[in-house]
Amino acid sequence: MHAVYKKRVNAVLSIMLSMAVLLGSLFITSERTYADDFVEEIKGEYQALYKEFSNLYEEDKTQVSKEYNWLLNILTGEQDKMAQIVDADLKYLTELFKEDLNQLESKYGKQREYREKLNEYSRQMNPNYSSSAMWTYNITINRNYSSSTHWIFNKEINPNYSSSTMWSYKNATNPNYSSGTMWAYTNAFNPNYSSSLMWGLRNESNANYSSSTMWSYRLGYLTLAEAREKMDRALTKGTKNLQEARDNYMSSITKTRKNSVVTLFELRDKTADKFLKTRKETVETIQAIREKHFGSRLKVESIAIKFDPIKVLINNNLISFEQPPVIKNGNTLVPMRAIFEQLGATIKWNQEEYSVTATKGDQTIYLKIGDKKAQLNGKTIELDVPAQIVKANTMVPVRFISESLGALVEWDDMTRTVVISKE
Known part of the structure; x- marks a missing residue:
């Protein structure tokens, strides 16, 4: 009787052990399947986050590039307009005074006492005679004459002239210029750039990246609840950090653009004022000489340099x-x-x-x-x-x-x- 009972107990224990093994196997399979789902879930959340901020970055990059080109084309367009006005004016003044000189030479050229007077008048109206009144006007409006008023403005709006205002603005917006604002923005959102914000999030979400939250979870060092809590915190904080970084980079570029606009528009206006002032002084000098030597002045048309407010x-x-x-x-x-x-x-x-x-x-x-x-x-x-x-x-x-x-x-x-x- 005792032997029979013992056999029954062993049989029951054997059945129970088998059931335990089976249930354990089912539990492990269920847990592993759920674990795989969680890994894919986190992977999807990271990819969605990466896509969202990548799209924002591309939009920002496009807008920043457009705004840079807008300013460059506005400034070069206004420079060309200003240059057309003063270049045409220099030609007008030169021809006006030259024609007047021809008439004066016809009238006084044979009189010895007028010879030096005509020479002085001729020198001052000559745009190519060094130190003459017209030469001063000529070099002031010449964008290729080093240190001239126009040259300074031309230099500052030239994005290829090292250290110019437009050069600095261009580099701030260039994603390939090392240390530029857009370069830093690009790297912060690049998952392949070591230590970047996006690099950190990608690795934390990667179940194969050693020491990451998802790696610890995959190896069983963290429970599902612990891993989910850590990843929720990481992704929430990461989203916040990415948005703050984006705001800071775009704010910096906007500030650079605003400073460039203010600086260059002020320089443009000062350049135009200098053109007009030099022109006035030039005409006055030549007119005074004419009046002194020949008793009267010429009628000279005025010019204006204005820039559209809109x-x-x-x-x-x-x-x-x-x-x-x-x-x-x-x-x-x-x-x-x-x-x-x-x-x-x-x-x-x-x-x-x-x-x-x-x-x-x-x-x-x-x-x-x-x-x-x-x-x-x-x-x-x-x-x-x-x-x-x-x-x-x-x-x-x-x-x-x-x-x-x-x-x-x-x-x-x-x-x-x-x-x-x-x-």
Whole structure:
């Protein structure tokens, strides 16, 4: 009886052991399957985070590059405009005084007492005679004359001139320039850059990276609950750190841009003022000599150098208008004919209706002066401001016109510029 009982007990124990082994196997399999799911879950969360900030980085990089190019093209465009004015003026003054000298030589050239007077007048009006009044004006406006007023401005807006304002701004925005702001931003978000923020998050989420949270979990050093808690903290903190880093880098670049805009716009204005001041002194010197030796002065036309308070860039080209753009109720208005021509549209003006019809390809725009209702391909569009007359110029809302003709319109508040990109 005892032997039989012992056999039964052994049989029961054997069955129980087998069941325990089976249940343990099932438990381990279930736990491993769940562990694998958790590893994939964390991997997915990291990848989603990386994708989100990578997209933000690409957007920031594109915007930073655009803003840099906008400023560069604004400054070079305004420099060219300024140069055209003073170069044409130098030619005008040189020809004016030269023609006057010819007349004076015809009248006084044979008289000995006027010989030196004519020579002095001739020297002072000669733009190539060193130290003459006209030479001073000539070198002041010459961008290639080292240390001249124009040369200094040209140097500072040249992104290839080492240590210039624009050079510093370019390097701050260049993701490949070592130690630049954008370079630091690029590396912080690069998972392959050792010690970067994204590198740290990638490794912490990697179950095969030695000593990481997920590695410890995979080897059983951490429970699922412990690993989840640590990873939640790591990813939350990582997200916060990445956003703060992004904000700091973009704030730094914005500050650099603002300083560049202020510095270069001030230098531009000082350069224009210096041109006008030197021109005035030059003309006064020559006029005084003429009056002293020949009893009268010439009539000399004045010049002005002005920069549009509201600028328009079309495909990175600065556009100048006879009537500068104006802002009405937050909307920028530009001269009608000029903007339509720049965007490649043909226009028909109806004098009786005081309206204009513009056509480009399959797009047709109808505007009536003073009417907020415009038409695009026959469909009525309500405008914030109507087309209107400003100082005898027909002005139209630039955003509506540009977008209706297939162009992209952006506003750069820092430089007060309408940026139009057309196909």
